[in-house]
Amino acid sequence: MASALMPTYRPSGPAFVSGKGASLFDTEGREWVDLLSGLGVTVLGHSHPRWVAAVQTQAAHLVHTSNLYPQAPAEGVAEQLCRLTGMGSVFFSNSGTEAVECALKLARKAANQRSQTAPTHFLAIEGSFHGRSLGSLSVTSNSDYRSPFAPNLEAHFVERNSLKGLEQAFAQGPPAALIIEPVQGEGGLHALDDAFLRHARELCDQTGTVLISDEVQCGLGRSGPFVAYAKSGVLPDVVTLAKPLAGGLSVGATLACADLSKTLQPGDHGSTFGGGPLVMAAASVVLDELTEGGLLEELNPKAEHLTAGLDDMVRRHDAATERRGRHWMQGLVLPGQAVAAQQALAARGFLAGTAAGDVLRFLPPYVLSHAQLDRALTALDETLSDLLQPQALPSIP
Ligand SMILES: Cc1ncc(COP(=O)(O)O)c(C=O)c1O
Incomplete structure (x- = not known):
C-alpha cells in the first residue's frame, strides 16, 4: 500500500x-x-528503568497545562542547565530546529536593541547544519537543502577553521550573529579548532556580535565535556541543545548568557508544548544520570x-x-x-x-x-x- x-x-x-x-x-x-541512538538521541538507551518510571509517574499526574501557568519541572531543569553551563536563562521548545530559530531571533533582537542600523545577516561555517525551518535552514550551508526554499535569510559561510576567512567576513560588516557547531555532525564530523573558536570569540567581542554555539548534536557530553565549547575555553552568548536532552521525547533548549537572559520578553517568542511537565520529567532524569549518575x-x-x-x-x-x-x-x-x-x-x-x-x-x-x-x-x-x-x-x- x-x-x-x-x-x-x-x-x-x-x-x-x-x-x-x-x-x-x-x-x-x-x-x-x-550505534546511532536514533539520531544522537537515546543516550540512556532504550527502556531505561528510571526514565520509564519518571515518565509513567508524570503521565499519571499531569502532562500539559501550557506556559500560561507556572511550570515547576521546567524551572528545575532550566536551573540545572544554567548551573551546568554557566548560562543565565533557558527557553524550552520541541526540537533542535526550534532551539536554533529561537537563538537567531534572540540575536536579531539583541542587535536591533543595540542600534537602529544593526546588521541583519548571519555568519555560519561551511559544512554547517542547523535545521529545516526557514531561519535555521538559511544558516545551513548545503545549498541543495536551501535553494528550493529561496529566498533565504541573508547568511554568509566561512571556511571551516580559517582565521583569515573569519576576519574577512567580519571586515565586510559584522553579522547579527555568528553560529557555529564546535563539532559538525551532518557536515561530516569535523571539529572546529580551539584557535578558530577563540578568534571567533574575540571578533564577536570587538563587534558586539552574538556568538551562538549549536550543540544540538555535539553537546551534553557527546563530544566530551558537558558542553562542547568548554574544550576551547570559549564561552558563547547563546547555546542550543536538543537531541538527547529528554532521552527520546521531543525537546529543544535555547540558553542565553546572563547579559542576554532577559532579551526575549513576553510576546517575543513562545511554544505551546515547550517545557511541558512530561518532557521535563524525562530531561531531569537524563541530566541526573549524565552528571550525578x-x-x-x-x-x-x-x-x-x-x-x-x-x-x-x-x-x-x-x-x-x-x-x-x-x-x-x-x-x-x-x-x-x-x-x-x-x-x-x-x-x-x-x-x-x-x-x-x-x-x-x-x-x-x-x-x-x-x-x-x-x-x-x-x-x-x-x-x-x-x-x-x-x-x-x-x-x-
Ligand atoms: C547541529 C544541529 N542543529 C540543529 C539540528 C536540527 O535538530 P532537529 O532535527 O531536532 O530539528 C540538528 C539535527 O541534526 C543538528 O545536528
Missing part, C-alpha cells in the same frame, strides 16, 4: 518494536545493536577505546582514510563506500549512520557496554575487509 506519509524520508531496513539498553528488537524478535565519567574509557579502535581501522584498511569527530561522536571516512559499509554493518546486526556522503557515523547510546563496543569493532573490521571484495558483503536479512 502506498504510504500516506510525505516522502521526505526513505525508510528501509527492519521495523523495531522494542528496545533495552543499546539493543533494539525487530518484529521477528531479532536483536540489533544501536556518573554516565559521562563512565563514557571516557569507552570513548578512548572507540578512538583507538577506529585509528586502528585506518591503519589496517585502505578503504578507511581518516577518523573524524571526537569522543562518542566519531566517524570513519570511507570514500565512495560509506553507504555500503553501513549496510554491511546492518547485515551483521549493527546500526550505524552516514554523514556528508563519505563518512560512516557513530553516535552510540552512552550505555553501550564494553562488550557491545568490542563486538561492534569486530563487525566493523570484518566489514572493512569485505569492502575490498564487494561480492563478500552480506545483505540485510
Whole structure:
C-alpha cells in the first residue's frame, strides 16, 4: 500500500518494536545493536528503568497545562542547565530546529536593541547544519537543502577553521550573529579548532556580535565535556541543545548568557508544548544520570577505546582514510563506500549512520557496554575487509 506519509524520508531496513539498553528488537524478535541512538538521541538507551518510571509517574499526574501557568519541572531543569553551563536563562521548545530559530531571533533582537542600523545577516561555517525551518535552514550551508526554499535569510559561510576567512567576513560588516557547531555532525564530523573558536570569540567581542554555539548534536557530553565549547575555553552568548536532552521525547533548549537572559520578553517568542511537565520529567532524569549518575565519567574509557579502535581501522584498511569527530561522536571516512559499509554493518546486526556522503557515523547510546563496543569493532573490521571484495558483503536479512 502506498504510504500516506510525505516522502521526505526513505525508510528501509527492519521495523523495531522494542528496545533495552543499546539493543533494539525487530518484529521477528531479532536483536540489533544501536550505534546511532536514533539520531544522537537515546543516550540512556532504550527502556531505561528510571526514565520509564519518571515518565509513567508524570503521565499519571499531569502532562500539559501550557506556559500560561507556572511550570515547576521546567524551572528545575532550566536551573540545572544554567548551573551546568554557566548560562543565565533557558527557553524550552520541541526540537533542535526550534532551539536554533529561537537563538537567531534572540540575536536579531539583541542587535536591533543595540542600534537602529544593526546588521541583519548571519555568519555560519561551511559544512554547517542547523535545521529545516526557514531561519535555521538559511544558516545551513548545503545549498541543495536551501535553494528550493529561496529566498533565504541573508547568511554568509566561512571556511571551516580559517582565521583569515573569519576576519574577512567580519571586515565586510559584522553579522547579527555568528553560529557555529564546535563539532559538525551532518557536515561530516569535523571539529572546529580551539584557535578558530577563540578568534571567533574575540571578533564577536570587538563587534558586539552574538556568538551562538549549536550543540544540538555535539553537546551534553557527546563530544566530551558537558558542553562542547568548554574544550576551547570559549564561552558563547547563546547555546542550543536538543537531541538527547529528554532521552527520546521531543525537546529543544535555547540558553542565553546572563547579559542576554532577559532579551526575549513576553510576546517575543513562545511554544505551546515547550517545557511541558512530561518532557521535563524525562530531561531531569537524563541530566541526573549524565552528571550525578556518573554516565559521562563512565563514557571516557569507552570513548578512548572507540578512538583507538577506529585509528586502528585506518591503519589496517585502505578503504578507511581518516577518523573524524571526537569522543562518542566519531566517524570513519570511507570514500565512495560509506553507504555500503553501513549496510554491511546492518547485515551483521549493527546500526550505524552516514554523514556528508563519505563518512560512516557513530553516535552510540552512552550505555553501550564494553562488550557491545568490542563486538561492534569486530563487525566493523570484518566489514572493512569485505569492502575490498564487494561480492563478500552480506545483505540485510
Ligand atoms: C547541529 C544541529 N542543529 C540543529 C539540528 C536540527 O535538530 P532537529 O532535527 O531536532 O530539528 C540538528 C539535527 O541534526 C543538528 O545536528
